[in-house]
Amino acid sequence: xxxxxxxxxxxxxxxxxxxxxxxxxxxxxxxxxxxxxxxxxxxxxxxxxxxxxxxxxxxxxxxxxxxxxxxxxxxxxxxxxxxxxxxxxxxxxxxxxxxxxxxxxxxxxxxxxxxxxxxxxxxxxxxxxxxxxxxxxxxxxxxxxxxxxxxxxxxxxxxxxxxxxxxxxxxxxxxxxxxxxxxxxxxxxxxxxxxxxxxxxxxxxxxxxxxxxxxxxxxxxxxxxxxxxxxxxxxxxxxxxxxxxxxxxxxxxxxxxxxxxxxxxxxxxxxxxxxxxxxxxxxxxxxxxxxxxxxxxxxxxxxxxxxxxxxxxxxxxxxxxxxxxxxxxxxxxxxxxxxxxxxxxxxxxxxxxxxxxxxxxx
Amino acid sequence: xxxxxxxxxxxxxxxxxxxxxxxxxxxxxxxxxxxxxxxxxxxxxxxxxxxxxxxxxxxxxxxxxxxxxxxxxxxxxxxxxxxxxxxxxxxxxxxxxxxxxxxxxxxxxxxxxxxxxx
Numbered sequence: 001x002x003x004x005x006x007x008x009x010x011x012x013x014x015x016x017x018x019x020x021x022x023x024x025x026x027x028x029x030x031x032x033x034x035x036x037x038x039x040x041x042x043x044x045x046x047x048x049x050x051x052x053x054x055x056x057x058x059x060x061x062x063x064x065x066x067x068x069x070x071x072x073x074x075x076x077x078x079x080x081x082x083x084x085x086x087x088x089x090x091x092x093x094x095x096x097x098x099x100x101x102x103x104x105x106x107x108x109x110x111x112x113x114x115x116x117x118x119x120x121x122x123x124x125x126x127x128x129x130x131x132x133x134x135x136x137x138x139x140x141x142x143x144x145x146x147x148x149x150x151x152x153x154x155x156x157x158x159x160x161x162x163x164x165x166x167x168x169x170x171x172x173x174x175x176x177x178x179x180x181x182x183x184x185x186x187x188x189x190x191x192x193x194x195x196x197x198x199x200x201x202x203x204x205x206x207x208x209x210x211x212x213x214x215x216x217x218x219x220x221x222x223x224x225x226x227x228x229x230x231x232x233x234x235x236x237x238x239x240x241x242x243x244x245x246x247x248x249x250x251x252x253x254x255x256x257x258x259x260x261x262x263x264x265x266x267x268x269x270x271x272x273x274x275x276x277x278x279x280x281x282x283x284x285x286x287x288x289x290x291x292x293x294x295x296x297x298x299x300x301x302x303x304x305x306x307x308x309x310x311x312x313x314x315x316x317x318x319x320x321x322x323x324x325x326x327x328x329x330x331x332x333x334x335x336x337x338x339x340x341x342x343x344x345x346x347x348x349x350x351x352x353x354x355x356x357x358x359x360x361x362x
Numbered sequence: 363x364x365x366x367x368x369x370x371x372x373x374x375x376x377x378x379x380x381x382x383x384x385x386x387x388x389x390x391x392x393x394x395x396x397x398x399x400x401x402x403x404x405x406x407x408x409x410x411x412x413x414x415x416x417x418x419x420x421x422x423x424x425x426x427x428x429x430x431x432x433x434x435x436x437x438x439x440x441x442x443x444x445x446x447x448x449x450x451x452x453x454x455x456x457x458x459x460x461x462x463x464x465x466x467x468x469x470x471x472x473x474x475x476x477x478x479x480x
Contacts, residue, residue, distance in 0.1 A: 026400055026441055026443050034417060047419065048421075055425065061429040
């Protein structure tokens with residue numbers, strides 16, 4: 001790609017999407033012609049950028065508004081499917097916030113083995129991947145994706161199974177099953193490596209609750225999972241766009257949701273877990289749900305008119321998150337009250353890198 | 363009342379060129395002698411008016427004219443859409459040029475009086 005084209009492309013970014021869909025290709029052609037004629041790339045880009053801002057102020061022409069409303073049903077369906085997938089997660093979050101070991105014990109979970117970490121990684125990656133596929137399925141149409149992208153069609157059935165699995169896991173005592181030694185499967189994601197690094201640096205929070213290496217490995221892997229998931233999402237959306245003609249606006253919004261969610265997870269880990277307020281750390285799961293749903297809803301509603309059912313799903317999740325957050329704050333308050341007593345107590349419970357046993361946890 | 367005023371405003375916007383008159387008139391004038399694509403328009407305007415329009419200005423005006431149905435895009439040739447004048451566009455250009463002509467006549471007459479008084 002020539003420098004002229006790159007600079008002109010930067011100018012096109014100032015235009016609204018309807019303009020880019022309609023005029024960008026031919027305007028790029030004109031920019032190339034002007035470049036061969038010797039007109040400066042910066043001047044051309046500035047001209048486009050300035051007019052782009054003016055076009056944004058003018059608003060969308062009526063015929064393009066009509067075209068956007070035609071896709072509203074599909075967009076609504078997509079939001080519904082994405083929301084429906086995360087509803088069980090909100091249920092899990094509500095249940096987890098009041099879980100006994102998170103409230104009463106400073107020791108918390110003892111970290112997981114390689115199998116558990118792998119399972120968590122696979123589950124999160126599958127979740128992100130499946131959501132993107134379901135979105136593409138509904139956006140492009142069932143028949144189109146079946147005819148032109150067989151693999152995507154098969155994989156897009158995964159979320160249904162995943163929802164059932166998440167519901168079962170969320171409602172089951174994992175300790176009794178012997179699958180997880182301590183807590184629910186999102187603990188590794190909550191107690192991330194970044195939170196732990198902050199704890200080490202501040203030197204104030206030494207709860208001895210997390211088994212050093214295991215937690216770090218889990219945190220790192222969960223981060224890696226998020227990144228792989230984000231990459232997979234981007235890849236699948238790009239593939240869907242090129243194969244079945246997904247609108248570019250949707251690709252961009254999905255990418256924003258994915259990247260934004262990863263960022264919010266980072267902020268919530270560092271902000272909440274890093275301060276060592278174990279109970280409030282549970283709020284990170286609702287935070288993830290909130291971010292994914294909130295941004296997705298906000299972005300889609302700004303592009304398309306939302307159907308009522310996704311709107312209802314959204315408010316349901318907001319209610320669940322409210323309950324989860326209050327519960328988590330209550331748990332955090334209890335933990336804070338216990339904190340001074342635990343710090344004064346010497347021994348393995350406040351050792352940074354010692355792995356506490358299950359007995360000492362109780 | 364307000365609704366009526368709004369309707370009148372929308373109607374007048376659809377046929378008049380308003381504040382987009384200058385580049386729009388140049389584009390419409392250029393299209394009188396046949397369809398042209400973006401770069402062709404820029405070169406033609408440069409030739410007959412001695413003005414070098416920015417590509418952003420050109421596409422801003424093209425979008426506006428197309429929205430008002432004063433021009434229409436023909437099927438693309440190698441990613442370039444040639445544009446042609448519509449009947450409404452030709453009528454709008456005729457009206458606008460006539461009003462410009464009236465302004466030009468009045469302006470010339472007043473200038474002559476002013477010069478005669480000196």
